Amino acid sequence: MSHPPSPAAPGSAPGGDRGDAQARKERVALVSIFISLGMACLKLAAGVVSGSLAVMSEAGNNFGDVVTTTLTYFAIRVSNKPADDDHPYGHGKVEPLAALIETGFLFALAAFILIEATRRFLAGDVEVEASPLVFAVLFGSIAVDSWRWRVLSRVARDTGSEALAADALNFSSDIVASSLAILGLAAARFGYPQGDAVAALCVAGFIGVAGFNIGRRTVSALTDAAPHGLTEKVWRVAAEVQGVIRIDSLRLRPAGAEVLGELEIAVPRTLAQEHVATIKARAAGAVRAAHPEVSLTVGARPVALDSETILERILLIAAKRRVPIHHVTAQEIAGHASVSFDLEVDGRMSLGDAHEIASILEAEIRRELGANVEVESHIEPLEPRQLPGADAPAETLTRIEQTLGWIARELGAPSNVHDVRVRETPAGLFVNYHCCVDPELSVDAAHEQVDALERKARAAFPQIMRIVGHAEPESLAHEPPRTLADL
Template identity: 60%
Template sequence: MTPTDAHQSKQRVALASIGASAALTLAKLVAGVLSGSLALLSEAGHNLVDTGITIVTFFAVRVAGKPADAEHPYGHGKVESVAALIETGFLFALSTYILAEAIQRLTVKPVEIHANALAVGVLVVSILVDLSRWFTLSRVAKATKSDALAADVLHFSSDIIGSALALAGLVAASLGYPQGDAVAALAVAMFIAVVGYRLGRRTFDTLIDTAPKGLTEDVRAIAERIPGVNAVDQLRLRPAGADVIGDINISVPRTLPLEKVAMIKEAVRTAVAAVHPEVALTVTTQPIALDDESVRECLLLIGARRHRTIHNIIVQEVDGRMSVGFDIEIDGQMRLGQAHEIASMIEADARTELGPDIEVDSHIEPLEPRELPGQDAPVATRNAIAAALSEFASAPIVDVHSVRVRETPAGLVVNYHCRADPDLSVDKVHLAVDELERKVTAGFPAILRIIGHAEPLRRAVIRRHG
């Protein structure tokens, strides 16, 4: 059921309930006066209260259906709870009056009861009408999670029992036990008080933002099962009419990229909504350093915070003291004083994260940010470089292919692919590729940069070369 459909449904049943309550109140009042039955008059008073409160309920559900605005950022859902609280007060006042009147009839002024057909008929019709209203409202209140309609459901159930008790009192009076009507009125008063207590307790919990029982634990468990969530640091939930609004703060590894953190937050919202669609969560994250975070991950994170690329990280243990070294890529056109200031800030960050006694050394490496215009080199140049790459390639590098050579104002840029045993380490392959590139560059001084891409060698080729 969409929010619009739910709102319209609540208004329809509330409006229908007003007409039914008004008609029953009038019928019970007339029958109560004619019969002299306190139990029946009590029910008339009960219905009169219900009629007034049902009107309040009708306007409450209309207001509660309004969207959130600047003055009510969480919506207007609690208007229904206020209506339910008003109804609770009326119920207690009514039960107190009925109780006092019943005790007086039992002890001071007995009243003659006329159990006529009108009184009995009104009570029987009332029971049938209330049963119908109870069934309809129960279904709508459950579907829309309306506090105000749920309050009406409780009242109609009390109406049914109250009417049944009043009918029993009339039957007792007709059988020669006139005090049976006052006893029935006492029972009606007690029942109304119990219903009022239950309604008041639930409404009070809603108004003081008491989370639905068990919901906090359930939402926490769902969030903790999401991959990437290290812990749930804080979770707050509060009812707002048919909805529950809350915020949750989760801990995530600080080394995660922002895109991954956003995906984790969305996964938490989606998982909770799948089980509890009435819950609207605001998810915030707290980045933390995990116990298994490596020195390398820490340094890469420091570089990312400063918007700098760090590589060639070396970590050593010298006489019980940690020593780290790394390269920082900085614009080659930047002045040395400015570049050194950036490197010093990164080194200071490293000492803050890893400890003040750590030895930190950084190497400033120029980063060429320019985009170089280029074009394919002459075929003869390309063929000569390709031949040199194939000639100087030695184990573990084999099968040099896809050689491309481009001319730029700064020199030649060479791209090529080669293959190596897939079981070799990256270190060994990288050293072999660097050695190949040094040999080729020595024979072609015009080369600015060689970019070699190593691919895993297919098993059949490995056997052939072996």
């Protein structure tokens, strides 16, 4: 059985950038493995030679680092696998899971060192030889761990890797632990052998603190805790997008280097679907621009605004039912509203079916505006097909063009009838024309002038099925046509 192609990891970066980041993560993790192994061997040798528990604790810590950095390396490789049917959000959780296992190693090591340090402290018969070689190994370890901490922190920050961030935090604690081991050796060298056991206790404490900090971060990642303060920031960015009435809900969850989110916005219900889709895209884009690590799925819920007019509400109801209406009028009569409109249906439809459509639409309007609203509809035939047509003979065009001009002159307005086109169809003649009116007139007044011209034209030519006049301001009559972008 065939399966649909697996989706790309949510919010993933483009192929090249993502590949470079992944290679960078794997490279620093692999280098860290070999460095941890080398440092562990050197510290173990120095600890055996000196008999210092603090130094051997540090060696044990480094051997633990070998295990955890190896785990980190494989976790990074697995987390880069693309999403599949069983893991639709990708494999990003593998990294915090590896960091959580590292936490367990650190707590176990801290417990072992704590027990051994307590035993030595109480026994008080342990000899420690603090040779210059041992000091050199520890100072070298501090230098190497400082370099690793800086490199891993930078890569973890740039790539959003939880596993590398855990490693960086671990190595920062190693710097403190090595420093404590040096203090313990110095105390033993100056005649205070118990100082080594005290230093080991402090090392155990710092390893435990590092494990706690790593564990707290990884548990937050595994339990889908949103990064601190990010929800408020994303909310604020989305709320400022034009067209967003309010934010109804926002949920964020980390997924490896990405933060996935679901945003629910409220938009005016009178908007077209295309406009709503644009608002959703703008909201997601604005958040992505401000916070590149966030990938949102945006949903929109239409809401009614207090500023909606009766006309907008009626047109919205008709649009939802996909019923064309026009000539909508609303009146206030004796304390209640009266609404009327023309309803267009297929002219071939039976009157019974058309009346049922009108009744359902009227009921919807009453449900929206109130039961006491008076609603009347006028049913008109609508030609549902694209009519075949052809240009009318030149003689017919000339006669209608001259008649339109004569009527306009008789009425005194509109003026300059031009661009007349006449087409013959099986339903009759279709006439289109342009004319000029005073630009200071209201739309109502301009419509009345054009309407008067068209009534006289249809009286003169009964065969005209439809006549459409385009009124334009007199000052624009000889200017080239403009687009909406020019306005």
